[in-house]
Amino acid sequence: MTRSARSVHTFRWRTSLALLAALVAALVVAARATAAAPNVLLDFSGPVPGTVADGAGQGTGFTGMMGNTALLPANLALGGGALKVTTTAGSALPPNPASQNNALAVTVDGTSGAYAVQASIVPGTPWLTTPFQDAGIFVGPNSGSYVKLVAQQGPGGTRIEMYRAPDPVTAAKHFADPAVGTATRIDLILQVNPVAKVVVGKYAVNGGGFHDVGYFPFGDIGTPSDTAGIITSNAQTTQSIVANYDAFAAVSDPTTDVTAPTIAATTPPANATQVTASGAAITATFSERMDPTTVTPQTFFLTPVGGGAPVPASVSSSDRITWTLTPATPLAAGAQYTATVTTQARDREGNPLATPATWSFTTATPGQKGAPGGVVTGPTKKGLKLKLRWPKRVTAGKLAVLSLRFAKAPGGSIVTVERKVTKKRYKALLKRLVTKKVTTLKVALGKKPGKVTLRVSYKDGPVLRVTKPFTITVVRAKAHR
Numbered sequence: 001m002t003r004s005a006r007s008v009h010t011f012r013w014r015t016s017l018a019l020l021a022a023l024v025a026a027l028v029v030a031a032r033a034t035a036a037a038p039n040v041l042l043d044f045s046g047p048v049p050g051t052v053a054d055g056a057g058q059g060t061g062f063t064g065m066m067g068n069t070a071l072l073p074a075n076l077a078l079g080g081g082a083l084k085v086t087t088t089a090g091s092a093l094p095p096n097p098a099s100q101n102n103a104l105a106v107t108v109d110g111t112s113g114a115y116a117v118q119a120s121i122v123p124g125t126p127w128l129t130t131p132f133q134d135a136g137i138f139v140g141p142n143s144g145s146y147v148k149l150v151a152q153q154g155p156g157g158t159r160i161e162m163y164r165a166p167d168p169v170t171a172a173k174h175f176a177d178p179a180v181g182t183a184t185r186i187d188l189i190l191q192v193n194p195v196a197k198v199v200v201g202k203y204a205v206n207g208g209g210f211h212d213v214g215y216f217p218f219g220d221i222g223t224p225s226d227t228a229g230i231i232t233s234n235a236q237t238t239q240s241i242v243a244n245y246d247a248f249a250a251v252s253d254p255t256t257d258v259t260a261p262t263i264a265a266t267t268p269p270a271n272a273t274q275v276t277a278s279g280a281a282i283t284a285t286f287s288e289r290m291d292p293t294t295v296t297p298q299t300f301f302l303t304p305v306g307g308g309a310p311v312p313a314s315v316s317s318s319d320r321i322t323w324t325l326t327p328a329t330p331l332a333a334g335a336q337y338t339a340t341v342t343t344q345a346r347d348r349e350g351n352p353l354a355t356p357a358t359w360s361f362t363t364a365t366p367g368q369k370g371a372p373g374g375v376v377t378g379p380t381k382k383g384l385k386l387k388l389r390w391p392k393r394v395t396a397g398k399l400a401v402l403s404l405r406f407a408k409a410p411g412g413s414i415v416t417v418e419r420k421v422t423k424k425r426y427k428a429l430l431k432r433l434v435t436k437k438v439t440t441l442k443v444a445l446g447k448k449p450g451k452v453t454l455r456v457s458y459k460d461g462p463v464l465r466v467t468k469p470f471t472i473t474v475v476r477a478k479a480h481r
């Protein structure tokens with residue numbers, strides 16, 4: 001997670017806490033409503049009449065239980081500004097492994113946009129001593145369909161677990177963290193995105209920065225009566241767990257990313273011709289960083305126009321914005337291909353591409369005059385050494401180079417390459433380019449390592465040709481320090 005995103009969440013949570021006192025009066029009204037807008041804020045500073053009562057008859061602020069669970073008032077205690085939940089031996093044991101006692105819930109209107117379910121836990125005693133005790137938050141209608149984010153004792157130590165009960169299949173993500181076992185405070189957030197039907201998990205320990213846990217697609221959200229709350233579970237153990245919830249919130253969250261990614265640019269561009277068949281790299285540049293598990297040869301692929309299996313290829317990215325499909329073998333010459341990115345490709349917060357993207361191009365035919373090929377990268381002691389191999393049929397005397405452009409490649413760190421190519425130097429380069437079929441250039445580049453792209457446009461007789469960008473990797477060399 002980026003530093004800026006961390007600070008946003010920290011700031012928002014602190015802001016939420018600051019608002020709690022002022023909103024206590026409002027929450028009484030909100031908690032009583034059956035389909036409240038997502039603005040529930042509980043700080044447990046006092047009883048909330050008319051809500052689920054603790055062992056002393058004090059309203060906790062929660063308005064119900066998760067679906068098919070049982071209420072055990074004796075295990076709830078409001079006091080000291082917190083709600084203490086004790087889950088005793090045997091809960092969630094077979095023959096009813098999905099049952100969760102003391103999963104307290106509120107109902108919120110999930111039709112009005114994204115909202116965040118949050119809790120701040122001050123662990124009690126005993127705390128996370130035995131697998132699989134856990135405490136945290138959830139969203140979802142019942143124990144057959146929910147997503148929870150919990151501090152948990154796993155088989156190998158304490159961890160954060162994000163768990164989805166079926167909808168459509170049971171799945172779990174684990175984030176091992178020893179600090180969870182000794183924390184004095186754990187903050188948990190589930191960002192509920194009813195647009196893409198996705199739930200995103202984040203957590204922080206002892207007021208530190210938030211960590212991304214990941215996301216799950218989840219269908220049972222976005223209804224007029226979504227269910228969210230706290231869950232304190234004690235599966236497969238006879239040891240009790242005690243969790244003190246200092247605050248709970250289910251509030252509208254305009255910071256949740258509900259914007260679907262789009263594809264901003266491709267190479268080759270749609271309907272390109274004369275694409276180099278050998279060593280062709282097909283790229284898709286998205287509007288934002290993508291989840292790397294969702295941009296794969298299954299979701300980004302190349303197929304021959306007219307039918308046929310996808311071309312065997314690998315898919316990779318260094319910045320998670322621009323993704324490159326590299327065919328395992330050269331493409332057929334003079335053939336038309338279609339590149340496709342499916343709606344299984346998702347951004348980092350789980351929003352899928354809104355519609356599938358496709359674009360087609362045609363490779364160069366044999367014997368045609370194509371783009372120059374081959375770039376040998378440097379650097380040498382004196383700079384970068386490029387070797388351009390021109391097409392065989394190009395006659396040096398008829399070749400007119402129109403431009404030679406160095407630019408920063410996406411994700412590259414090299415700077416001001418263009419400034420290094422002076423007008424005088426530029427003219428000299430062009431002269432050399434037009435007089436040799438194989439041209440070696442020495443270009444002084446910046447001192448920083450990184451990537452640059454090189455694109456050459458030139459006239460081959462009357463035909464204007466522009467090469468596709470070559471990516472050149474510049475490594476740090478002694479002479480450059």
Ligand SMILES: [Ca+2]
Nearest residue numbers: 043081246247
């Ligand atoms: Ca409190």
Ligand SMILES: [Ca+2]
Nearest residue numbers: 257259260347
């Ligand atoms: Ca997005």
